[in-house]
Amino acid sequence: MNHLRTCLLNAALALLLGALAMPAVAEPRTPLPNIVKGKGDQCVEPTDVMRRDHMEFLKHQRDGTVHQGIRTKQHSLKGCIECHAVKDDGGEYVPVNAPGQFCNSCHGYAAVSMDCFQCHATTPGK
Amino acid sequence: MSDRSRQPDQERRNFLGTAAAATAALAVAPGLTLFNVAGAKPEDQAVTSENRWGMLVDANKCADGCRACVEACHEENGISSRGRPTTDPQWIRTVTLRDRATGRETRMPVMCQHCEHPPCVDVCPTGASFRRADGIVLVDRHICIGCRYCMMACPYKARSLVHEALDDQVAHNPRGKGCVESCNFCVHRLDEGNPNPACVEACDKDGHKALLFGDMSDPNSELSTALASVATRQIREDLALNTGVRYQGI
Numbered sequence: 238m239n240h241l242r243t244c245l246l247n248a249a250l251a252l253l254l255g256a257l258a259m260p261a262v263a264e265p266r267t268p269l270p271n272i273v274k275g276k277g278d279q280c281v282e283p284t285d286v287m288r289r290d291h292m293e294f295l296k297h298q299r300d301g302t303v304h305q306g307i308r309t310k311q312h313s314l315k316g317c318i319e320c321h322a323v324k325d326d327g328g329e330y331v332p333v334n335a336p337g338q339f340c341n342s343c344h345g346y347a348a349v350s351m352d353c354f355q356c357h358a359t360t361p362g363k
Numbered sequence: 364m365s366d367r368s369r370q371p372d373q374e375r376r377n378f379l380g381t382a383a384a385a386t387a388a389l390a391v392a393p394g395l396t397l398f399n400v401a402g403a404k405p406e407d408q409a410v411t412s413e414n415r416w417g418m419l420v421d422a423n424k425c426a427d428g429c430r431a432c433v434e435a436c437h438e439e440n441g442i443s444s445r446g447r448p449t450t451d452p453q454w455i456r457t458v459t460l461r462d463r464a465t466g467r468e469t470r471m472p473v474m475c476q477h478c479e480h481p482p483c484v485d486v487c488p489t490g491a492s493f494r495r496a497d498g499i500v501l502v503d504r505h506i507c508i509g510c511r512y513c514m515m516a517c518p519y520k521a522r523s524l525v526h527e528a529l530d531d532q533v534a535h536n537p538r539g540k541g542c543v544e545s546c547n548f549c550v551h552r553l554d555e556g557n558p559n560p561a562c563v564e565a566c567d568k569d570g571h572k573a574l575l576f577g578d579m580s581d582p583n584s585e586l587s588t589a590l591a592s593v594a595t596r597q598i599r600e601d602l603a604l605n606t607g608v609r610y611q612g613i
């Protein structure tokens with residue numbers, strides 16, 4: 238009985254791995270995030286660092302700004318929005334959390350909701 | 364963390380920051396020195412208790428029917444009305460006092476008094492309501508749970524809860540549903556080295572000059588000089604909160 242279960246599990250695992258390996262050659266089954274490019278040549282940190290740690294930078298910055306009045310630009314959410322918000326055909330800024338826009342593109346893909354924009358402006362300020 | 368030398372964009376950002384500061388100074392009309400940019404705090408430095416920001420309101424100069432300060436504040440900070448006076452947030456309001464015996468009326472704006480011993484901070488269960496080192500009392504909306512204890516504790520009715528979801532915030536003043544807020548002495552301006560809140564600017568512009576903002580711990584500031592020479596009062600001074608907003612002519 239135990240042996241049978243191990244066999245079945247192995248088979249299932251093999252199938253699963255095969256399925257996972259496939260998309261490397263074929264079209265991905267899910268649409269990948271389409272990341273809107275920011276202004277300038279490079280982000281404030283290397284891309285891989287930003288991908289993993291942007292929330293830590295933002296959280297650290299927010300405490301410094303709110304409690305101590307530290308207003309450096311490098312890790313400020315305002316700075317992110319100024320660089321990454323794009324304009325539509327009419328020349329109006331599109332909110333960064335709108336579908337397909339910079340923030341939403343990855344967060345929608347990863348199904349991680351953001352609370353930032355319940356309070357923060359979604360387009361560059363005046 | 365990362366290799367800073369691999370970030371050419373940083374230079375551009377520093378330049379933009381400097382350019383922004385320069386523009387702020389230039390925006391002031393020639394012949395009118397409103398603030399000293401050289402005295403501005405570097406943006407990477409924390410505020411300290413070397414400053415204590417405060418305001419003097421001269422009730423004698425507050426003009427009947429004028430709402431310049433209220434409108435300027437709400438415009439500056441993106442406080443929009445939903446046409447529901449009982450729940451619309453207000454950061455500053457005008458109050459009229461009437462002496463029953465003589466009928467004399469006194470008018471003045473009232474906003475957060477930026478108490479040295481703020482009851483709103485004492486009662487806050489989360490630590491969201493706090494006093495910054497330079498005397499400005501703020502709500503950290505990342506921590507506020509909207510319980511409204513601070514609103515009940517404030518003797519000046521200075522705070523409001525945001526009751527409705529918003530989508531018209533200004534970039535320099537993030538705010539949202541379920542958090543309490545109040546006057547912050549235009550902290551975003553102050554941190555940029557512009558000690559001239561929107562209400563003061565508006566009152567000056569209309570020629571009333573009823574509001575004077577400044578540093579109470581600098582004995583040479585215009586505010587300290589005024590406080591040392593005229594009779595001023597704190598509202599509810601019996602509570603000994605040592606308010607940052609003082610009144611003349613009440």
Ligand code: SF4
Nearest residue numbers: 475476478481483517
């Ligand atoms: S006036 Fe009210 S809100 Fe402002 S510091 Fe004092 S108790 Fe807090």
Ligand code: SF4
Nearest residue numbers: 487507508510511513
């Ligand atoms: S409403 Fe927010 S700031 Fe006020 S007491 Fe409650 S948690 Fe603190």
